[in-house]
Amino acid sequence: MQPLLKLSSVKRSFGAIHALKGVDFEIMPGEVMGLVGENGAGKSTLVKIISGFDNGYSGEYRFNGESVNFSSPAKAELAGIAIAQQELSLIPTMSVAENIFLAGHNVPTIADKRRLVKMARPFLDEVGLDTINPAIGVDRLSVGEQHLVEVARLIAHDPQVLILDEPTAALGESDSIRILDMVSRLSKKGKSIIYVSHRLDEIFKITDRITVLRDGESQEPRTADTLDVNSLVELMLGRELDIMFPERRPKTDAEPLMRVEQLWPDGLLEPVDFEIYPGEILGLAGQLGSGSGEILAAIGGAQLTRSGKLSYSGRSFLPSTPKQAIRAGIAYCSEDRKLDGLFLGRPIKENLSSPSLGAISRLGWMSSAAEWKLATSIAEKFTIDASRLSAEAGVLSGGNQQKVALGKWLSIEPKIILVNEPTRGVDVGARAEIYQKLRDLADSGAAIVVASTDIQEITNLPDRIITFYRGLKIGELALQELSAATILKQITDPFNETNL
Amino acid sequence: MSMNAATNDPEIRSTLFNRMLDRYSPLVVILVALFAVVFVYGMVTAPNFLTVFNFKTIIRDAALVGIMGIGLTFVTLSGNFFLLSMKETAALSIIAFAIAMSNGYGFELAFLFTMCVAVIAGMLQGALIGLGGNPIVVTLGAAGLFFGIASWWSDNLVVSFRRPHGAEWLGSGSFLGLPNITIAFILIAITAEIVLRYTSFGRQVYLIGANRAAGRATGHENFSMAIKTCTIASVCSAFVAIAFSAQVSSAHVNYFSSEFGSSGDMTILVIATVMVAGNSIMGGYGSTLRTSLGAIFISTVDNMMVLHGFNSGPRVLAVGLMIVFSIIVFALVRRGSRVQE
Numbered sequence A: 001m002q003p004l005l006k007l008s009s010v011k012r013s014f015g016a017i018h019a020l021k022g023v024d025f026e027i028m029p030g031e032v033m034g035l036v037g038e039n040g041a042g043k044s045t046l047v048k049i050i051s052g053f054d055n056g057y058s059g060e061y062r063f064n065g066e067s068v069n070f071s072s073p074a075k076a077e078l079a080g081i082a083i084a085q086q087e088l089s090l091i092p093t094m095s096v097a098e099n100i101f102l103a104g105h106n107v108p109t110i111a112d113k114r115r116l117v118k119m120a121r122p123f124l125d126e127v128g129l130d131t132i133n134p135a136i137g138v139d140r141l142s143v144g145e146q147h148l149v150e151v152a153r154l155i156a157h158d159p160q161v162l163i164l165d166e167p168t169a170a171l172g173e174s175d176s177i178r179i180l181d182m183v184s185r186l187s188k189k190g191k192s193i194i195y196v197s198h199r200l201d202e203i204f205k206i207t208d209r210i211t212v213l214r215d216g217e218s219q220e221p222r223t224a225d226t227l228d229v230n231s232l233v234e235l236m237l238g239r240e241l242d243i244m245f246p247e248r249r250p251k252t253d254a255e256p257l258m259r260v261e262q263l264w265p266d267g268l269l270e271p272v273d274f275e276i277y278p279g280e281i282l283g284l285a286g287q288l289g290s291g292s293g294e295i296l297a298a299i300g301g302a303q304l305t306r307s308g309k310l311s312y313s314g315r316s317f318l319p320s321t322p323k324q325a326i327r328a329g330i331a332y333c334s335e336d337r338k339l340d341g342l343f344l345g346r347p348i349k350e351n352l353s354s355p356s357l358g359a360i361s362r363l364g365w366m367s368s369a370a371e372w373k374l375a376t377s378i379a380e381k382f383t384i385d386a387s388r389l390s391a392e393a394g395v396l397s398g399g400n401q402q403k404v405a406l407g408k409w410l411s412i413e414p415k416i417i418l419v420n421e422p423t424r425g426v427d428v429g430a431r432a433e434i435y436q437k438l439r440d441l442a443d444s445g446a447a448i449v450v451a452s453t454d455i456q457e458i459t460n461l462p463d464r465i466i467t468f469y470r471g472l473k474i475g476e477l478a479l480q481e482l483s484a485a486t487i488l489k490q491i492t493d494p495f496n497e498t499n500l
Numbered sequence B: 001m002s003m004n005a006a007t008n009d010p011e012i013r014s015t016l017f018n019r020m021l022d023r024y025s026p027l028v029v030i031l032v033a034l035f036a037v038v039f040v041y042g043m044v045t046a047p048n049f050l051t052v053f054n055f056k057t058i059i060r061d062a063a064l065v066g067i068m069g070i071g072l073t074f075v076t077l078s079g080n081f082f083l084l085s086m087k088e089t090a091a092l093s094i095i096a097f098a099i100a101m102s103n104g105y106g107f108e109l110a111f112l113f114t115m116c117v118a119v120i121a122g123m124l125q126g127a128l129i130g131l132g133g134n135p136i137v138v139t140l141g142a143a144g145l146f147f148g149i150a151s152w153w154s155d156n157l158v159v160s161f162r163r164p165h166g167a168e169w170l171g172s173g174s175f176l177g178l179p180n181i182t183i184a185f186i187l188i189a190i191t192a193e194i195v196l197r198y199t200s201f202g203r204q205v206y207l208i209g210a211n212r213a214a215g216r217a218t219g220h221e222n223f224s225m226a227i228k229t230c231t232i233a234s235v236c237s238a239f240v241a242i243a244f245s246a247q248v249s250s251a252h253v254n255y256f257s258s259e260f261g262s263s264g265d266m267t268i269l270v271i272a273t274v275m276v277a278g279n280s281i282m283g284g285y286g287s288t289l290r291t292s293l294g295a296i297f298i299s300t301v302d303n304m305m306v307l308h309g310f311n312s313g314p315r316v317l318a319v320g321l322m323i324v325f326s327i328i329v330f331a332l333v334r335r336g337s338r339v340q341e
Helices: A043-050 A073-079 A096-100 A113-126 A143-155 A173-188 A200-206 A229-237 A292-299 A322-327 A348-360 A368-381 A398-412 A428-443 A455-460 A484-492 B003-008 B010-045 B052-077 B086-102 B106-130 B135-153 B168-172 B180-198 B200-210 B212-217 B222-248 B255-259 B266-276 B288-307 B312-337
Strands: A005-014 A017-027 A032-037 A058-063 A081-084 A161-165 A192-196 A209-214 A258-263 A272-276 A281-285 A309-312 A315-317 A330-333 A416-420 A447-452 A464-469 A472-477
Touching (some): A005 A043, A017 A043, A032 A043, A032 A173, A032 A200, A032 A229, A043 A081, A043 A192, A073 A081, A096 A113, A096 A143, A113 A173, A143 A161, A143 A173, A161 A173, A173 A192, A173 A484, A192 A200, A200 A229, A209 A229, A229 A428, A258 A292, A272 A472, A281 A292, A281 A428, A281 A484, A292 A330, A292 A416, A292 A447, A322 A330, A330 A398, A348 A368, A348 A398, A348 B200, A368 A398, A398 A428, A416 A428, A447 A455, A455 A484, A464 A484, A472 A484, B010 B288, B052 B086, B052 B180, B052 B266, B052 B288, B086 B106, B086 B135, B086 B222, B086 B255, B106 B135, B106 B222, B168 B180, B180 B200, B180 B222, B200 B212, B212 B222, B266 B288, B266 B312, B288 B312
Parallel strands (some): A032 A192, A032 A209, A081 A161, A161 A192, A281 A447, A281 A464, A330 A416, A416 A447
Antiparallel strands (some): A005 A017, A005 A058, A258 A309, A309 A315, A464 A472
């Protein structure tokens, strides 16, 4: 059988940076091809070339046996290659049906809403949204459902190749499952799917073959069942990854560092109480919408609450702005580093010093030497390349951006570090480094609180866990009680509502 | 490409340098080339262009707009867009100053009084913007308010004060052969650049401008920033108003709308000054140095057109074209410099 799409020795450089140094890639009709690699290995560049966003490459690109060179994504889409990107491109105020036919192909010039609704139905069924009314607004859907609508929109153009770029990165467990179901359904119908993901468990679940990119070079594609997680990670890193998760510590009898009392942010059904101990990593486990992230935001002063107090270092208070929290030694990292974790257009050095301008200046005058010293020491601890501190943070890959977003908090020497989704969109290598760094911080006496929807992460990183389900605190699990099954049960079905 | 790999690659090090060249060279080349074209054209066609006197005139003309532009640059860099009330703030200030002067309070008191008015005007707008008001709407409203107060206060008449008065040194004095207003422009330009580069306040301007949400998350609130930057812009407007009034020994609310300079509307001219040198309209990128150079550039083009006998229509057109051109050039340069890992 001939490959449907085949790229041979594709190279792409940006200035002196060689993003792709020679990549071969192919996909058969009806195949699900996994595309994995560390951040910066060249996945995004390759995906951009395939989907027509970038045609400044050298090498051969054959589609349906013909040599092609798409000068725009629209041309690639017309030829039958569609891409669903990480950022959604739906218009929230319009209905599901209207969004599906946004581009206007295959739609009569004058189409009333009822007709669009009828036309949208089969595509929604195809992606598994058979219970959704196409007439309702997109803003009433969950993020996962919105991703499915986005795919339905692409399917309406009947593409031969569908590229899914980290479709589950922002999704909880149950939404992710719907995406995976959709992928297998579409591949059975003969669509070829390129599936880009950092979640290795998904890659093994749904792909037929896997192409690994490393430092801009492609490895021979492997069939999924000849690999396991360890061998795949080894292919991605080019070395064995000794440990993903650092060793954990059982709870000591230390006095709590902070008592959270009757804290009630939006997104929770009732106020919560819990304690945070020095030297521990506490995990808040829950799916999207469980309210665990809101708790962190509230402690960090980033979100208003209805009630609540923090008893902490001899006083009882509740920060109403991040500024107050920072002053009290509380650092908060939101789940969206691009939104409020980084100054993408400013140098890395300025990002690292941003929370502690006071510490590097005297009477309002900044000391350039002090800033360099601070930035260099953080860069060293977080393995950020010190020679690039003057470069804009925006040029970094996801993993390195996350290290900067987290690392900047070292500058205030925080006693409590709150991290929502510490490794979203971060590759395995950087992930292990971040876990180790969080553990080091805990060992130095700080308290770390992590909220995560990633079940592997939340099971293996924290010393203690509090579980949440739809705005309710469900339970607390000590180190010896931690298991993926218990946690999953508590965060997805604590009240035995479904009989599985 | 991962960072760790990058360190070991000698090519990457040179890339940093190349990237800087990539970013600045087309910009510098284009601006210098444009300046050279204007310059040579002026030299060849207008015999009076290349005289010391004319250069002093150019800088002097640039001074008033330049000072206001420097003030506005703080607002723009901090991501709070523009104040559309620049000329009305100046109108309110010039009336305040002239009335105080004509009532015989002397330069120092009149100056202080005017600055108080400007600080209140700036803080008011800044507070509204800081609370989440749209800068355009807030400052359009403020513009109407200030202009209304000023024309009511002055009965829409020219307020004049008799020479000799204590402000003459600022209006028409000179030092070492340079007009005092030119010296003030140079001093303000240097001070502003130093503040932006070397103080934590300056850094906060850039950080909040680059990403307001991240600024808030790292403890830098836009509320106080908006108040501070709007006050700076307002005070700069007032300073220009005082200098202008000192020069003509009078004031009228319309001095900055119709009679001022060549290009008619002062607010538009000030915004042009900020834009033409490539300060990012979204904030977080640019400098007051750029604004100062922008003011001199616009002034040079304008001067040349005056020497060629153009009237105000074509001169306004030229300013408009410069803005459009610079926006396009800088947008392209910025996009070109974005290298993804």
